[in-house]
Amino acid sequence: MEGLMKTLLRNIKQFMLDNPKAFIGIVIVLSVCLLCLMAPLLTEYAASARVGRPHQAPGGDHLLGTTRMGRDVWAQVLYGGRISLMVGFVAGTFVILMAMIVGIASGYFGGLVDNVLSLLTNLVMVIPSLPLMLVLAAFLDQVSPLVIAIIIGATSWPWGARVLRSQTLAIRNRDFVHAAEVMGESKKRMLFAEIMPNMMSILASSFIGTVIYAIMTQATLEFIGLGDPLSVTWGGMLYNADQTSAMRIGAWWEIVAPSVALASVAIGLALINFSIDEISNPKLKAQRIMAKFRREQNKAAKQQAAAPLTNAEQAS
């Protein structure tokens, strides 16, 4: 048991040294998720109840101050994070599933299926998604977070679909897939056992990319005033703070708290994505290792060049 723990710790340490960016990103995202999940333990207040005087400064009873309505900002950040993160992950899952189905199907089957699906992908891609979302949201009137997630999902899948399609095409023509075909493997097995595992890194990075995009877009939609006023979210907090001109009367904490939360999640996820890129494209990472190697070589060469000189000096 102890040995197992030791190897685990050693592996974590090795991972940390190899991918410092990924490690920092994971720590940020995990800690924000944990904070939001443990919200009831970390604050005694409810998110949307009047619990204090309006615009109390941070400190004292209210860790991050209160809003104009006398609501506790710290509680709002924690409970709002639950919804904001949930929307991000739901939309991300939706997008990645849609992109996988469309992208892999059109890349794998080719022919007519590919033509139809590619046309559909390109059509949805050139129709700008944010204006489309605004139109949808405007006709639905104020929309709940779940509906926002669905709208984001329905309008944002083409990017991933296109990337996955070209990746499927590239893998489909590799020798090992032809070999599998010749051996008579079933189509299902070929898709899920031969092609899919080679796309894990792309799937992972487009999933994370979409989660970032979804969280940002949700905040944007809510900031414009399309969110449901009854549910507390980070974007909604920004909207309320802006509407009550919190900044003008010096209540900076109302803007800063959700901003920091949003930015840290986005940065954390982006750092993870950055590392996935590096791991899946070894060329990018090899450069870093090579550069270190080259630096050491240069240093050695310089030392060698300097050494005979000192000898010669001594001789003279």
Add this chain to the structure above:
Amino acid sequence: MKFILSRLGFYLLAFVTAVTINFFLPRMMPGDPIKSFLGRLAMNGGQITPETISALEALYGYSTSTPLWQQFFQYLGSVLAGDWGMSTRFFQPVFEVLGRGMLWTLLLVGTYLIVSYTLTTLLGIYVAWKRGTWTDSVITVGSVVVSSIPSVVMALVMYFIFASNLGWFPTSYAYHPSLDPAFSGEFIGSVAYHLVLPLLCMVALGMGNVMGMRSNMINQLGEDFIVMGWAKGVRDRKVMLHYGARNAILPMITSFAMSVGAIFGGSLIIEIIFNYPGLGQVMFQAMLARDYPLIQGYLLIMTMMVLGANFIADCLLFVLDPRLRTQLD
């Protein structure tokens, strides 16, 4: 030529799709714009007569008497003729209202595209050349971090620090309201001054392109023709720009075409926060007043701009990539 024609056909199809969405959405949605308008009217104590209803139907292009497909072709025809309906918020034709905002959005987005793409492409080339060094780590990680900050957050923070608190930059308008539009140094200076902060904000958010250019460039630098260039004794600078960057820049144009919709979308929130009188601001006003004809017109004009940008990107690729030309002939 065939390539250009097929692209044009696709753009026409895309535009018709956007028109179709615009036509069917309001008819599928639970909220009926006419009913909501009547509701507001009744709430404010207005009189509702059959004439009011028919006037509203004419205004929104809605009708319960004509069949749906006929309405659709009527709508399509009027859209193509430039008749996009009346804005219920500004009491002006939608086309005019959008045209006014479009000028400023094109200025903002156009300058952004030039500044951002020049900056990020050059930085990407440089960083790929210096890969593995400290400069590389600082610039790449820095650009990832900066570009991943949500645009709302970035714009709000910049607005409050530099415009609202420090007062270094204006808090609204595209030029000083006391000036009249004229081709004078003072006016142009004022426009430029009002443009700086929104532009800076957008450029910061667009720094992610450095990453794209960097990985394209690194992939190119591993190719044999680069080694060949060195072996021939071509100078470093020339290998970097003419051998590597010349090829690495092609995927950037494709990615520009794919992200142009997001760029126009991104300008929306920037314009709202900085009170810049572009399309985003117009849209915001329209959203607040639930001005459906204007909201629909916004989607149409955005689609048109994205299609236009895509067409430019297609032509650019055609010019820059000789392989594309020979492949098609």
